[in-house]
Amino acid sequence: MTTPIVEMRGIVKSFGAVHALKGVDLHLMPGEILGLVGDNSAGKSTLMKVLTGAYHRDAGEVLVNGAPTHFRSPHESRDVGIEMIYQDFALCGNMDVGQNIFLGRWPKRYGLFVDRPRMYEEARKVLDRLKVDVNSVFQKVESLSGGRQQSVAIARAISFEPQVIVFDEPTANLSVMATERLLETMAELKRQGVAQIIISHRLTDIFEVGDRIMVLKRGENVGDRYIRHTSEKEVLELIVSGTRETALTADEALQQAA
């Protein structure tokens, strides 16, 4: 059995009296697409922020490629290849596509100046790898549609050559067409071996591209299923009335069903 690229064990996180996470486990295999679902306040975003180091866990372990880690900020998790794409993309509208892809780490020439030719060339390469159509790397981001803006955010993320990308509600602000394109992009990333975690309320999207789906409820695991062997109905039931007992692992659930 291969080592999971990310493994989280018994994660506990409290905000004062609120217990956001009560011992959550998560594992992600290389090249896998995992859907993370659950009601509001189930702890999905908190779990991902613990993973990227935006929050510090109270207890539990986070292993990347089998090695224990203690990220103090998202910059440190970026160094080991974990990228997060925020719901509002976190782009600068006044700058162009190339400048946004290299936000904060613009290539330098003579150690002083921004190397524009190289920046645009690299940006173009990244966009080609993603197979998305953004007309020009010179376009201002604010003149792009929501879907294209997201493509830029994804291009930015993959320019770091990540092993894992976390999407926070990627389809929440997109049109149907743009959602279709995004799902294609995700499949393309999977072919390139990038593991992905998708936080989403839209089960349909996860069922289209995902390999596995994990359900959280009030800070606990209540289910883990392979997409191929489950249905939207079963997942909905888990979201609404799942308990610790229904949790199982995806493999256990498969055996029980058999």
Next chain:
Amino acid sequence: MALDVTAASPPQPRPHLPAQLVAGWEAGLLAFMALLYLAGVFINPAFFGSTDAVSAVLRDTARFGVMAVGMTFVIVNRDLDLSVGSTLGLTAVVFSILFGPTHLDLGAWPAALVCLGLGLGIGLLNGALVAVLRVPPFIATLTMLFIGRGLVLGLTGGKTIGYEAKARDYVFFAFGETNSIGFNNQILVFLVFAVVGAVVLAKTRAGYETYATGGNEQAAQYAGIATRGVRIRGFVLSSLCAAIAGLMNVAQDKGVTSQYGQGAELIVIAAVIVGGASIVGGRGRVVGACMGAALVVLIDKVLREGVPITRVIDVGGVKMEVAALAQLPPGAVPAFLGLILLAAVLIEPWVVRRNLLGRLKARLLGQEPPPALEVGGAAIVGVQTKGAVSEARGVGARGLRAFLHRRDAAAILLMAALWLTGLWLRPDFWGSLDNSFNLLLAFTEIGLLAVGLTFVIANGDIDLSVGSVLAFSGATAAFVMKEMGGDPGAAILLAFLAGTLCGVVNGWLTTRLGLPAFVATLGMFYIARGLAAWLVAGRQLSGFPESYNLIGRNLFELLNAMGMAPADGFALALARAVSVQTIFLAVVAIAAGIVLGAMPFGQKVYATGGNERAASYSGIDTARVRFLSLVFSAMCAAAAGVIYVAYYRSFNPAAGLLRELDAIASVIIGGGSIFGGYGTIIGSLAGAAVITLIRSLLSLQIILPDGSSFVMPQHWMNVFIGLILIAAVLGDIWFRQQDILGEWRRRWQARAQAKLSEAR
């Protein structure tokens, strides 16, 4: 309020006043005021010991209190009205012109009515600019401040209007008199305003709408509140109150000078903030604001009255003790008021919300500190930029079209057009070497300030203090050479350091304490100018070493002093035409242009201004970028101050007055956005050139066809510059950012379509 001092757990729950009306904060204010008054009595018993002092303080409080009532509505709305002082002055002047027997000689009541109409008009204008045309409130009302001041100067011609004799026959002036019970009628007016204002804000629907709009405008909008109307209402109230304060002022003084209401906005805003309002809106009470007004007026009085001292003087070898008054020099008081404003703004986010006192107590007692309520301070969330102009390369334009796609194209074209206008008006004079030399000189000061400000504005911040920092740095240079006998080198160094220090304070307040940049630099605006006036004791200083003055001369004089002057020919002409400061500006501008346009720091500036959160996610230390930009802006202003003194060979406390307006207008005209994310050095320089050219065109002596000549009175200049700034900001927001013409066209087309289909 966290400072609730009501008795601990009363035995029976009894009805008490709602928190919006009065709370522990006001109790604290009262106690502080009593202490301060006692301090006043202690240091100056002759003045503060008398009952006259009490009534004088109350009388002055009345005017500022009335304005504070209106301002409370504005600040709770999350807006700011900087124009109240000039509105006061303008109404006082308009009343005097209408009423004064030397002018229009109307009755008192019609004149007062016109003044109220004027207040209403100014309020509506402010409101429309802010709520409908979406100009940031501090820019809109700051411009109104300068326009109003310009109008006051223009209308009075800087002269005093008095009508003591005529006023005796009119009942109107009883408002400014002491009544039979022994106190001034203005206090009655104030009480009426305070009570009505307090009840409206705390008890009525209009008041609740104000709190909702200030707390979360979007939520209020979704809930069906017409937030635009609420904000316009706030500005109208504030202007009306200022107009009434102006009428109270003329009723008392029966005359007017062009100085009326100068700096009143500072006292009023400080009063409202001291009274417990939050500069980021949603919090504030009228009662608190009124007490704040009393407190700030009291501080103002204590500062102005001075301390009686005995001074030993030497008369012909005999030492004599003379009673004297240690007073602040004129113009220095605002330094303290500015400090109070900043301190008051910081109290809410740092002391109250983060429970500083509670945590300090816990630490002293060695207990577990209580958790801070909310970390994050009072930073205003920036407006996301939206633009309709895309980069030329994005649309594949080349040549002229590529140039026209630049945001700074308009400024460059305008600059050329204005220069040609000058040539057309005065072909004999405009193109001459003399005029070009003078234009370049005038350009240097604005250009230097604009270069520094470009960084700040591209960052999404603002620096309102550049003109004052210029004055402070100039005053330091003058002080070091004149009073301390320092040599020019030390003077330049200390002046530069003094200005830079202002920038460090600005940056520290903005990035570390989380104040919005316009508040922090507004405080510095008053502090630096007050300090400048203090240093030179409100006088004009001159007579500096000629080696220092060379900074402000042309190249020829510098080379001549060094004994290597060019003898003749082209070199001589060039050396005479180019001055040292122009070369300095060129060097600074080229360096700044390279940093902003081609180096990673410049990219960081644009990223921070475009989306600060995104920039910090990608590892940019946005606080550092904003800090450095504010410091650089102050450094440019400091350099401009050093040059000012050298050029004029003297220092005047009015140095750099209104320059912040010129500089902001330059950057905006040159393609900068008031919301951040845009601005180039070339554009800002072109913008500065536009402002310089407009100024010199306005003061150009035009020779009419019949041989007579005409020149515009200088008093009206500020009105024009203010109008230009507003036009530039509006043009930026509506044409560059929102593509409003396109939107109107689309809407109009859609409506035409709808009508067409209806007709079928």
